[in-house]
Amino acid sequence: MAVTISDVALAAGVSKGAVSYALNGQPGVSPDTRDRILRVAKDLGWKPSLRAKGLSSAKAYALGLVVARDPSLLGTDPFFPAFIAGIETALAEHDYTLVLSVATAPGAEERCYRKLVDNGRVDGVILTDVRRGDSRIPLLLELKLPAVTLNRPDASSPFPAVSVDESAGIFAAVEHLVTLGHRRIAHVGGGQEYIHGRSRRQAWEDALAAAGLPSDHFAAADFTAAGGVAATAELLRRADRPTAIVYANDLMATAGQSYAQSLGLSVPGDLSVTGYDNAEFTQYLNPPLTTLATDPMLWGRVSAQVLLNQLAGAHQSEDTALPAPRLVIRASTGPAPD
Amino acid sequence: MAVTISDVALAAGVSKGAVSYALNGQPGVSPDTRDRILRVAKDLGWKPSLRAKGLSSAKAYALGLVVARDPSLLGTDPFFPAFIAGIETALAEHDYTLVLSVATAPGAEERCYRKLVDNGRVDGVILTDVRRGDSRIPLLLELKLPAVTLNRPDASSPFPAVSVDESAGIFAAVEHLVTLGHRRIAHVGGGQEYIHGRSRRQAWEDALAAAGLPSDHFAAADFTAAGGVAATAELLRRADRPTAIVYANDLMATAGQSYAQSLGLSVPGDLSVTGYDNAEFTQYLNPPLTTLATDPMLWGRVSAQVLLNQLAGAHQSEDTALPAPRLVIRASTGPAPD
DNA sequence: AGCAGCAACTGAACCGGTTTAGTAGTTGAC
């Protein structure tokens, strides 16, 4: 049977209240009494009942992650597993758990957040895939649910943000292509409703501007393979066909590369291709994909830590910046065709 | 402020106990009184406090999933996202949540289960990646934690199992290759410590036996790309080189295919290749991969339902069988070379 | 009519912790 603080109080000869103060580092007991209580609790093998703690302190000791992506996209995205693993490393140090929800149906995301709050399931949430004018920010304010966002939202947000400077990664990819002699470097963007979709495009534009090149070869897509094929088809139909394409994620790069090859184009002879995320399978493509590698595990760990600090009462005044993506050069990029 | 059952009791003119019986469908209140209580509760907008319910009923209203795979493997496996999405569809109907842990460090898996139990975090767990002599079965018995297993473990297990007959899928892949004229059909197995690793191999052997062909072209791997390359290299070094390889998962097939191509072999001209799982990216490989498609979302949903039924007191006497994988024929398989 | 059994309720205990209001003792300032 579980040892309760009543057992500890009895054995230590003090009240339950004193035990609670001692065990939680609260003032109100003398140092001697505190030591005695802590020793008795340890000797008896006392462990807090998180259920009881939760009820009296109105806390869940859990963080929430609501993923609103289609599962088929998640299955090819190396980001989330590593991100979640990173979150876990932070949570394990605090006896918190991760409550995961996948909410892809229309309206499911909002219903999911409301349910988490109504049921007191989580103390805070980690917001990934931040969108322009993200409706989750006002929703979470209404629900009084603390949050941390991945990247700084475009609209005003009171929540701390953990950011990666994606510009440097895309800049490096574009520079690599410019060095290889490319002058028509296109970009197949992810969903432009996402902050990260926009920032990758902006970085592509800025890098081309720095190289004195036009940024008029842009096609929007939605991070899906089908979207990547359609965008690639659009770009390759142009009279001034690009000699290189910078894709906003690996799946689109994979599908786009495959599509170009199906047209008889050689990669990288006729068209160079870069991706984003360094998915495990990309090194085994034919040819292996040049891509950008991020550190999602670190991102997950830091995000969880920032949110836990927030919940503990610390107020983060500045966004946390993580290292930029690293360019991984493989065989999908080569000299521009003559 | 939240409406409690005390508020409902006061407004309905009955005791808290009567309210609890009425709201939980328990006997002990007359039909008239029950109706009145239910109406008052609804009018007042009463919602149960899961924290309070949890404390008094010793339940967490959550299911646990501990994933002991390396995150990089998860990022290329379409199984888990869809599986988790399927779990969610069942949980949503019961106001349960999913507590997810990723535990890859040595010993972390066991520590994770113990912590979930110590903290009363979950009412039951779903066991994926069942292994031969899986130590989790006795562990969960010791911890008195209900579970459902994916596939029937080889050792005695009191937990209900949800199974897919993988034989039919692998059988179909081998038959497809036999029909194409292949006589030396190899198998690159996943981790043979896993039940599903063994059963895929067994199915390959059985299908070859049925076709009157020898099953001596086997190489063990570990579901990783590097493992797939090494196993492929071993097989391709044989004097009696196989003309086709059935891989236990898509990542190994992708890497193996790529490796064979790097040796100057043509796929499928010199070597036909099949995978398993139908990952999104496989249709964009060069050539697109022939593979087996399962329904992980259904698997997730059914598994969660079986476990929830178990927790509700129902005792499942038979394992639940799900449909066999479906062969998806693409361009990585073709006629055997002369 | 009397008795046994059952249903319909009740109030209180319980779940295991946190916080509040109160009491007693001590210390320092005047």
Next chain:
DNA sequence: GTCAACTACTAAACCGGTTCAGTTGCTGCT
């Protein structure tokens, strides 16, 4: 010496629900 402020404790209330033991009234049987 007196008073105010503080510390160190206490018992009880509270968190919001579930279950238990007890009481009352009703019904059916003898």
